[in-house]
Amino acid sequence: MRTNLDGLKAEIEQYVAKAGMILFYGYSRALDSAPVVRWDCDQYPDYKEFLEVARAAGAKLVVFHQRKLSVDQIEDALEQLEACDLPREEYREFERRLNHLKTYDGKVCAIELSFDYQGRTFLFDLRTEWYKVLSDVLDEIEVFTLGEEDDDTPMGGYFSRN
Numbered sequence: 001m002r003t004n005l006d007g008l009k010a011e012i013e014q015y016v017a018k019a020g021m022i023l024f025y026g027y028s029r030a031l032d033s034a035p036v037v038r039w040d041c042d043q044y045p046d047y048k049e050f051l052e053v054a055r056a057a058g059a060k061l062v063v064f065h066q067r068k069l070s071v072d073q074i075e076d077a078l079e080q081l082e083a084c085d086l087p088r089e090e091y092r093e094f095e096r097r098l099n100h101l102k103t104y105d106g107k108v109c110a111i112e113l114s115f116d117y118q119g120r121t122f123l124f125d126l127r128t129e130w131y132k133v134l135s136d137v138l139d140e141i142e143v144f145t146l147g148e149e150d151d152d153t154p155m156g157g158y159f160s161r162n
Helices: 008-018 047-056 071-082 088-104 129-147
Strands: 024-025 037-038 061-068 110-117 120-127
Touching: 008 024, 008 047, 008 061, 008 110, 047 110, 047 120, 071 088, 071 129, 088 129, 110 129, 120 129
Parallel strands: 024 061, 037 120
Antiparallel strands: 061 110, 110 120
């Protein structure tokens, strides 16, 4: 797995042009309303294989999106971490992991390619290992944050006519 995806953009642009397709620079389509079929980037991380499938399926347009890491994302995570009531050692471990990720500020952490075929969006979503670490840390912090909600508050959406 690559630790840096920065050079991949130009490589993809050249490959798409040679394949006779058009690259559309768009936003992430991972959460689109159309059904999404995800490419197995763990087993098949080569974007060329994905683009060959797109070409064979008759796709002329491929949507390209790349995400860069911003130190602001890490700062937000550190603020969320402060709100968690964690044991000191566990807090420091999260803080250490997050601060280490600051070295990747401005680097491309994810590349997404997609095309539409028969009402479905086919998605290639390649991420660096360090971005996966960040995602895991954010998920863990979210779990700790959700676990600290006040249990004494009434359930939202329900009311009593008593």
